Amino acid sequence: MTKIEKIVLSYSGGLDTSIILKWLQETYGCEVVTFTADLGQGEELEPARAKAEMSGVKDIRIVDLREEFVRDFVFPMLRANALYEGQYLLGSSIARPLIAKHLVGIAREVGADAVAHGATGKGNDQIRFELAVNALDPSIRVIAPWRQWTIRSRMQLLEYAEKHRILVPSDKRGEAPFSIDANLLHTSTEGKILENPAEVAPDHVYQRTVDPIDAPDAPEIITIRFERGDPISVNGKAVTPAALLTKLNGLGGRHGVGRLDLVENRFIGMKSRGIYETPGGTILLAAHRGIESITLDRAAAHLKDEIMPRYAELIYNGFWFAPEREMLQALIDHSQAFVSGEVTLRLYKGSASVISRASPCSLYSADLVTFEESAIAFDHHDAEGFIRLNGLRLRSLAARNGR
Numbered sequence: 001m002t003k004i005e006k007i008v009l010s011y012s013g014g015l016d017t018s019i020i021l022k023w024l025q026e027t028y029g030c031e032v033v034t035f036t037a038d039l040g041q042g043e044e045l046e047p048a049r050a051k052a053e054m055s056g057v058k059d060i061r062i063v064d065l066r067e068e069f070v071r072d073f074v075f076p077m078l079r080a081n082a083l084y085e086g087q088y089l090l091g092s093s094i095a096r097p098l099i100a101k102h103l104v105g106i107a108r109e110v111g112a113d114a115v116a117h118g119a120t121g122k123g124n125d126q127i128r129f130e131l132a133v134n135a136l137d138p139s140i141r142v143i144a145p146w147r148q149w150t151i152r153s154r155m156q157l158l159e160y161a162e163k164h165r166i167l168v169p170s171d172k173r174g175e176a177p178f179s180i181d182a183n184l185l186h187t188s189t190e191g192k193i194l195e196n197p198a199e200v201a202p203d204h205v206y207q208r209t210v211d212p213i214d215a216p217d218a219p220e221i222i223t224i225r226f227e228r229g230d231p232i233s234v235n236g237k238a239v240t241p242a243a244l245l246t247k248l249n250g251l252g253g254r255h256g257v258g259r260l261d262l263v264e265n266r267f268i269g270m271k272s273r274g275i276y277e278t279p280g281g282t283i284l285l286a287a288h289r290g291i292e293s294i295t296l297d298r299a300a301a302h303l304k305d306e307i308m309p310r311y312a313e314l315i316y317n318g319f320w321f322a323p324e325r326e327m328l329q330a331l332i333d334h335s336q337a338f339v340s341g342e343v344t345l346r347l348y349k350g351s352a353s354v355i356s357r358a359s360p361c362s363l364y365s366a367d368l369v370t371f372e373e374s375a376i377a378f379d380h381h382d383a384e385g386f387i388r389l390n391g392l393r394l395r396s397l398a399a400r401n402g403r
Contacts, residue, residue: 006112007143008033008103010129013048015168017118019157020145021055022164024116027149032116033059035106037099040066040184040242051167061106065098066184070241073098073320074185078284079229079339080304080332081292082312087262089278089285090315091186096125097320100132107140116143124267128318135321178205184245186258186278197263197273208249208277212256212350219348221355222251224287226343229336231284245280252279255347267317283345283352290343290354294362300335307331 007024011017011034024032034052036045045062052060073094084090103115115133119125121144130142151157161168179191187208193199203211225233232238234247252258258279266272292301307328314325341359345352367376 002113004028004030004114004141004143006031006033006110007114007116008035008107008110008112009116010099010103010118011036011048011052012118013045013051015157015161015166018051018055018166019161019164020116020118021052021057022166023145023149023160024143025056028143031059032057033061033106033110033112035061035063035103037095037102038062038064038066039069039095039098040246041182043182054167059110063102065102066242067240069095069098070184070245074245074281075230075241076329076333077315078281078288079336080308080311080328081285081289082308082315083285084312084316085262085264086309087260088264088276088316089186089260089281090312091183091276091278091281092125092181092188093128093316093318094185094320095181095183096128096318097132100129101136103129104133104136104140108137112140114141114143116145118146119144120146122268122270124316124318127267128320131318132321180207182207184242184249185281186276188277189275190272194273194275201261201275205275206259206277209253209259209279210256212259215254215256215349219346220251220255221344221346222283223342223344224248224284225341226288226291227340229288229333229339231287245284248280248283250279251347252283252352253277255352256350257347257352258282259350283347286352286354287343287345288339290345290357291341291359292339294357294364295339295341295359296335297363304332304335 007028007030009017009021009024009032011021013036021032021034034048034057036048038045049060049062077090077094082090084093106112107115117126117129119129126144126147130144133140133142151160158168160166177191178189178194181188189205189207194201194205223235224231225236230241231244234244239247258277258281260276260278261273262276263271263273296304311325311328311332314320314322314328319325338359338361340361341357343354344356346355365376368378
């Protein structure tokens with residue numbers, strides 16, 4: 001195999017990627033460029049720069065991707081009302097293709113022949129990263145240390161760190177901590193007690209939302225305006241995509257909105273249990289379905305609901321850059337041409353409930369549905385023929401079956 005001259009590493013500055021950085025330098029004997037994506041994870045990212053410098057890295061990239069993340073990845077996904085297995089809002093899944101996109105972009109810029117990530121061999125993220133790289137530039141090799149090195153336990157990981165004088169924070173030395181992934185859309189927590197789905201998750205697992213029981217006793221009313229399927233303002237104030245999601249995270253978190261305790265089916269073939277907090281995304285999902293309820297034609301709305309599970313599964317499994325996802329996205333985006341207007345919601349004790357919706361593109365007609373005399377001519381007798389035609393096959397079946 002040809003020698004690798006330069007590697008771009010997806011680097012958080014945490015224990016795992018700090019060890020991976022040193023392992024790459026030792027194993028391949030080449031320059032390693034670090035790339036740290038700011039996706040709104042709420043952590044100070046400059047320590048990652050300092051740790052990379054201590055490891056001798058000359059080219060350190062810390063890139064603010066918050067606006068791109070929400071505008072070009074989260075919002076398109078929300079136009080589809082995407083939920084994996086009917087519940088999960090895909091917070092980790094949707095971040096990986098964006099990170100991979102920039103890994104590949106930096107690799108091209110600096111002339112690297114490989115990229116590396118810290119995902120383990122048991123999870124979904126390795127698949128998402130590598131399928132994205134395959135789609136964007138198959139000439140770039142992908143290095144997955146967890147599938148290559150001889151480290152097989154947490155103890156061996158810590159021993160490697162001690163041997164190479166890699167700083168190990170005190171909270172990483174004892175029992176394995178929770179595995180946490182965070183970005184502007186969600187926080188996910190796995191591991192420790194959560195590995196037993198029969199155990200109740202302890203309160204300290206939750207980071208972004210208050211317990212709905214402890215949420216304010218008074219509801220909060222908010223209004224979200226949409227334009228062509230995307231939210232553009234909250235309570236009358238227009239904001240950027242990232243600022244909008246940040247605002248809704250704060251509102252939803254205060255009212256305990258967006259908690260999910262889920263046992264899901266990983267693409268790789270095992271079940272896993274995780275705690276997800278997606279306050280802003282949960283509000284947006286409810287609001288988006290609210291505005292679609294008055295602006296989408298029935299058949300269009302039902303078709304969207306039929307393809308949504310397939311679309312969500314493609315994202316979960318790592319096929320964001322696959323042609324079938326892009327084809328479905330074109331259909332979804334076309335459906336949003338008239339999805340504009342305002343939705344009002346009530347946030348209360350863990351729920352985000354639509355209480356009103358209005359649109360200049362509304363298909364709703366009070367004159368048609370009213371029980372009172374209507375200004376629009378509607379002949380009730382027409383329903384008789386409609387029912388008889390739809391009942392024709394049922395009558396034929398009944399006659400054949402001797403009912």
